Amino acid sequence: xxxxxxxxxxxxxxxxxxxxxxxxxxxxxxxxxxxxxxxxxxxxxxxxxxxxxxxxxxxxxxxxxxxxxxxxxxxxxxxxxxxxxxxxxxxxxxxxxxxxxxxxxxxxxxxxxxxxxxxxxxxxxxxxxxxxxxxxxxxxxxxxxxxxxxxxxxxxxxxxxxxxxxxxxxxxxxxxxxxxxxxxxxxxxxxxxxxxxxxxxxxxxxxxxxxxxxxxxxxxxxxxxxxxxxxxxxxxxxxxxxxxxxxxxxxxxxxxxxxxxxxxxxxxxxxxxxxxxxxxxxxxxxxxxxxxxxxxxxxxxxxxxxxxxxxxxxxxxxxxxxxxxxxxxxxxxxxxxxxxxxxxxxxxxxxxxxxxxxxxxxxxxxxxxxxxxxxxxxxxxxxxxxxxxxxxxxxxxxxxxxxxxxxxxxxxxxxxxxxxxxxxxxxxxxxxxxxxxxxxxxxxxxx
Amino acid sequence: xxxxxxxxxxxxxxxxxxxxxxxxxxxxxxxxxxxxxxxxxxxxxxxxxxxxxxxxxxxxxxxxxxxxxxxxxxxxxxxxxxxxxxxxxxxxxxxxxxxxxxxxxxxxxxxxxxxxxxxxxxxxxxxxxxxxxxxxxxxxxxxxxxxxxxxxxxxxxxxxxxxxxxxxxxxxxxxxxxxxxxxxxxxxxxxxxxxxxxxxxxxxxxxxxxxxxxxxxxxxxxxxxxxxxxxxxxxxxxxxxxxxxxxxxxxxxxxxxxxxxxxxxxxxxxxxxxxxxxxxxxxxxxxxxxxxxxxxxxxxxxxxxxxxxxxxxxx
Numbered sequence: 102x103x104x105x106x107x108x109x110x111x112x113x114x115x116x117x118x119x120x121x122x123x124x125x126x127x128x129x130x131x132x133x134x135x136x137x138x139x140x141x142x143x144x145x146x147x148x149x150x151x152x153x154x155x156x157x158x159x160x161x162x163x164x165x166x167x168x169x170x171x172x173x174x175x176x177x178x179x180x181x182x183x184x185x186x187x188x189x190x191x192x193x194x195x196x197x198x199x200x201x202x203x204x205x206x207x208x209x210x211x212x213x214x215x216x217x218x219x220x221x222x223x224x225x226x227x228x229x230x231x232x233x234x235x236x237x238x239x240x241x242x243x244x245x246x247x248x249x250x251x252x253x254x255x256x257x258x259x260x261x262x263x264x265x266x267x268x269x270x271x272x273x274x275x276x277x278x279x280x281x282x283x284x285x286x287x288x289x290x291x292x293x294x295x296x297x298x299x300x301x302x303x304x305x306x307x308x309x310x311x312x313x314x315x316x317x318x319x320x321x322x323x324x325x326x327x328x329x330x331x332x333x334x335x336x337x338x339x340x341x342x343x344x345x346x347x348x349x350x351x352x353x354x355x356x357x358x359x360x361x362x363x364x365x366x367x368x369x370x371x372x373x374x375x376x377x378x379x380x381x382x383x384x385x386x387x388x389x390x391x392x393x394x395x396x397x398x399x400x401x402x403x404x405x406x407x408x409x410x411x412x413x414x415x416x417x418x419x420x421x422x423x424x425x426x427x428x429x430x431x432x433x434x435x436x437x438x439x440x441x442x443x444x445x446x447x448x449x450x451x452x453x454x455x456x457x458x459x460x461x462x463x464x465x466x467x468x469x470x471x472x473x474x475x476x477x478x479x480x481x482x483x484x485x486x487x488x489x490x491x492x493x494x495x496x497x498x499x500x501x502x503x504x505x506x507x508x509x510x511x512x513x514x515x516x517x518x519x520x521x522x523x524x525x526x527x528x529x530x531x532x533x534x535x536x537x538x539x540x541x542x543x544x545x546x547x548x
Numbered sequence: 549x550x551x552x553x554x555x556x557x558x559x560x561x562x563x564x565x566x567x568x569x570x571x572x573x574x575x576x577x578x579x580x581x582x583x584x585x586x587x588x589x590x591x592x593x594x595x596x597x598x599x600x601x602x603x604x605x606x607x608x609x610x611x612x613x614x615x616x617x618x619x620x621x622x623x624x625x626x627x628x629x630x631x632x633x634x635x636x637x638x639x640x641x642x643x644x645x646x647x648x649x650x651x652x653x654x655x656x657x658x659x660x661x662x663x664x665x666x667x668x669x670x671x672x673x674x675x676x677x678x679x680x681x682x683x684x685x686x687x688x689x690x691x692x693x694x695x696x697x698x699x700x701x702x703x704x705x706x707x708x709x710x711x712x713x714x715x716x717x718x719x720x721x722x723x724x725x726x727x728x729x730x731x732x733x734x735x736x737x738x739x740x741x742x743x744x745x746x747x748x749x750x751x752x753x754x755x756x757x758x759x760x761x762x763x764x765x766x767x768x769x770x771x772x773x774x775x776x777x778x779x780x781x782x783x784x785x786x787x788x789x790x791x792x793x794x795x796x797x798x799x800x801x802x803x804x805x806x807x808x809x810x811x812x813x814x815x816x817x818x819x820x821x822x823x824x825x826x827x828x829x830x831x832x833x834x835x836x837x838x839x840x841x842x843x844x845x846x847x848x849x850x851x852x853x854x855x856x857x858x859x860x861x862x863x
Contacts, residue, residue, distance in 0.1 A: 183778070185771040217815060221763070312551050338859040343587045347553045354554045376825065376848075380856050383829040387770075387836045400817025404805065405829045408763035413833075415767050447765040454804055458608065541650055 104154070106134035112150035113143065120144055162352045162361045164191060165303050165328045165391075167230065167281045168257030174229040176330070176391040177363030182349060188416040191363075193390040195382075195406065196230035196259055197398045198369050201237045201246045208246065212253045214398045219407060222421050222446045226407040228256075232283070232369075232394045233271065235262040240270035247274035259283050259305075259365075259394070265292035276300040281330060281392075283307070283365070290317060294324050303328035305365050310334065311347060315359035322359070329362045330391060336371050338381060345389040363391025375399065379406060386410045421446035422472035427498055428453060431462035435503040436548040438463045440532060440539075441489065442510060443470040443478050451536040459540035464501065468492045475510045486516045490523025504548045508532040555588050556581070560781045564593070565754055565791050567639065567724060567841070568673025569700045574639060576754065576840040577791035582777060583838050584860045595835055595857055597850050598639035598675055598843045599631040600797045603662050604646035604654075610807045612820035616847050624662055625669045632670050635850070641675035641843040642666055643798070647688050648679040656691040663692045667699050675702040675726075675843065677795060682710040693717035702793070704728055705756055708739055715746045726793055728756040731768050733775050733788070740787045754841070755790045761800035761830040769794075773837035794834045797845035800827045824849045832856060 110130035117125045121142040123132060132138035133154075140146060140154055164178030174194040181187045199211050211231075218227035231250055235243040243262065250258060251274060258280035260271040268282055282300075284307035285293035297304035304326060308314035311333055318329055333344035348364060351357040368381040378395065379402035385393050386409050395402075415421055423446045430453055442452050444467050456463050468489065470478035478484035493499075493507065505527045509517065511534030520529045533542050562577040574596055581589025605622045606614070616635070620626040624642060631637035642663060646654040667674050676692055678685035689703050690713060704726020706714045711727075718725045727743055729735040736755055743753055757776065759769045773792060779785035800806055806823040808816060816822055827849040831842045835857065844850050 183771070183774050184767070185775055219815065311553075315551065337862070338856070339584075339586070339862050342584060342860065346585060347587070350554050351551070355552075357551075376821065376828075376852055377855065379825050380828055380832055380852055383832045384836065384856075384860075387833055399821075400813075400815050401819075401822035402817070402825050404816050404822065405762055405825045409766070409829055409833060412762055412765070412767040413770070417767070417771060447760075447768075450764055454802070457804060458802070538650055 104134065106131040109133050109154065112146075112153060114145045114147075116145065118145070160361075161356055162349070162363065163327065163329065165330055165363055167194065167259070167279060167303055167392075169277070169279050170255070172229065172255045172257060173279070174257050179349065179363075179389070180353070182353060184413065185417055188418065189414045192410050192414040193386060194230045194257065194392045195228040195403075195410075196232040196392060196394045197228060198232045198234060198394060198396050199246065199250065200234045201239070201243045208249065209253075211397070212250065215254055215256050217398060217400060217403055219404060221408065221411065222423055222449075224411065226411060228395075228398060228403065228407075230257045230259055230392065232259040232261055235264070235267045235271070238264070238267070240264075240267045243267050244270040244274045247271040247280075251275040251278055257281070259392070263289060265289050265296060268293065268296055272296060272300050272302065276302060279303070281305055281365075283330075284332060285317065285321065287313065287317060290320060294321055294326060297321075297326055297328075298324065303330060305330040305332055307332040308334055311344060311351070311360065315357070318359045318362065330365050331360065331362045332365045332367075336367065338371065338384070341366065341371070342384060342388055345385065349389045364389065365392040365394065366390045367394045369394050369396035375402065378402075382406055383409055387413055420472040422469075423449040423467055425467055425469040425492075425496075427496055427501070428465040428467055430456045430465055431460065433462040433464050435501065437461075437502065438508060438543060438546050438548070439466060439498055439502060439506065440464070440508045441466045441468065441493070443468060443473060443475050443484060445470065445472055445474040445478075448474055448536075452539065455536045455539040456543065459543040461543040461546070463543065464498060466493065466496060466498060475512050479513050479516070484513060484516075486519025486523050489516065489520060493524055493527075506530055506548070508542075508546075510534070556585070556782060558589055558781050560784050560786070560789055562777075562780055562791060562840075563750055563789050565724060565751055567675075567700065567702050567754075569698070570671060572638075572672045573700070574673050576793075579777075580781070582781065583836055586861065591861065593840075594861065595839060596638050596841050597831075597853060598641040598673075598841055599635060599637035599847075599850065600641050600643060600843055600845045601627045601631060601666070602643050602645050603659065604652060606645075610801060610819070610823050612823045613801050613806075613845055625665050628666045628670050632672055635847040637672060639673045639675060639841065640666070640670055641677055641795070643677045644679060644688060647684055649681050649684050656688045659688050660691040660695040663701075664695050667696050667701065673702065674699070675704075675793075675841075677704060677726075677843075680705055682707060686710045686713045689714045690717045693721045693723050696723070697721040700724060702726060702754060706739075706743070708735075708742065711739065711742055712746060715743055715748050718752060719747055719749075722752075724752045724754060726756045727753055727790070728758065731758045731772050733772050733779065736772075736776065737779075737785070737787045740790060744787070750790075753790050754793045755788075756793050756795060759794045759796050759799060759834060761796065761803060762826060762833065763805065764799065764803060766830060766833055770833060770837045773834065773839065777838040791840035792838050793841040793843070794831075794839045795843045796830055796834060797827065797843055800830050801845055824852070828852045
């Protein structure tokens, strides 16, 4: 159970020195309880307190890191059942499967696909992991594949085999990349646990059902292994969903440590139809998957899954924002219309989409409103004539156009008078209130 | 030691609302647990997919979305029939695009006549969706309600500003209303209360939380729907215990990514499959949040989603 602010306060030095950045120890304790501060900010906290706090603040679902460097992927660490209660923390890692029985061309092809990536609202969306499965039962062959993948990609690696000697060979080739070992089971637990310890790599446990799963993780924990990923073994959609929900619920609502780990799921093993596989994966993105292994990656399924993941893992308390600036849509020239909007990314997407659909080349001025929508920003005084005026003058749009006409959102029509004062010589035009009416508006617009 | 899995303590149930009339009528709602949490409660009715039909030939649709309806897009009656006979539609949603005052601005009488023809041509429940312009929707939907008396159409969007006039007609002519609010649980509750005060029976209300597709703000809808279900199922809020309808298709198919041809954006893969998956995955997300009726467009996306529903319910 996490400690309350008062319980934390009792463990602090109570000197109110203020060196942590807040004036009193009590205020610092409250920030710690709310997860808004780090204990390390206090220079005087005792070792004993550190230990107690670390133990109590250990997350109910462990966070596990796979891979190294910039491309390391952290999964787990979740704290809520529903995203609106706080937020979902670490997006599930998406993996492409490569079998050691595939020929070299196919392996190369898949390595290439594993680096597919997309830019969206300033974020890079990409799959993070490559799952290498030993189907040849040949340890040397598996090791060769692991070596090739290590050299040809910086993605995180999952080594898949039930045979400890095959896993050992794979680890020899790529242990320094901290791959996830998949999997320990009731038949090989000791040997695989040894490998995980010796190589300091995270290890997945596969069982049939939650009961056996929790017994196996308890053994690993006893052996001193902390970085664990769990697979309930379910490969039917209904049972798999049930397991995901129950694992999350046991870990969070009952603080049941043996299941307090990120999960690994296998849409790849649940259907032969790639379209259906994408839908199964979409369920695990919303419902608690830690790692999602796909049989293959195609742009048409990967892209929708990545944007779904981005949406579900967006912090509900912090709207996605687009960066401020001039966006040129459809190759505008000096006679093209200029539209103004806020930097709430959803607004940006809708407005830019509508402008694109209208096929009228235009400039879209996106102003930083701290991610607030037009009306909210306006109500908060962040989208009023004075700040808009300053932005329009500074952004440099005046040099790109011959006319001096600015189209503002219909919802802030009341600012037009003020804007004409702020921007002498400009004609302020009132645009539509809704994005859906932009096409008609732009088609009728004349410089 | 046997694992004791904690169960959500439910104390509410989503109302059952009958859509349409006769042999092919559909009942939505009835859940006593979160969506597909069959290990905690019941979901006696399968979530349903309604197929979209437009009352005017679509402009600028992605090729993939037009192809399945080739030859019928200029005739809403033929289009609706094709949905039912060829694609097995369990409900049809007629979008009254032509009545948009910013577009064709077709009159209420003409629109109602088309609705009547479609309603007479099919035996599955018929959803009638206006343009969101309150004045025009009032005019059109009132006329529609009257013309199709007793057919138990599902009409909307009904919003606070027009709920009295449209609601009154729905009571008089026995139709179900779509209570539509802009992604806000409190406004949704308030509108349901207003409709109740007006005298619309609980069994004639279905909620539209306002939806978007993946990549375009689906997370807002998702969380509002989850909160609606939480309020209705565990917080005994009987003003939120209504089934949820999601007018999804047009939100997905108007996006840039549903349109770009394969050759213009190779990284986005095959254009047709991409559009289908964007629609199907958006639908999955909404189903997991509590959608009871999803309005969709592409037959292949619908087939995939139906299969997933069946797998999620499989015993």
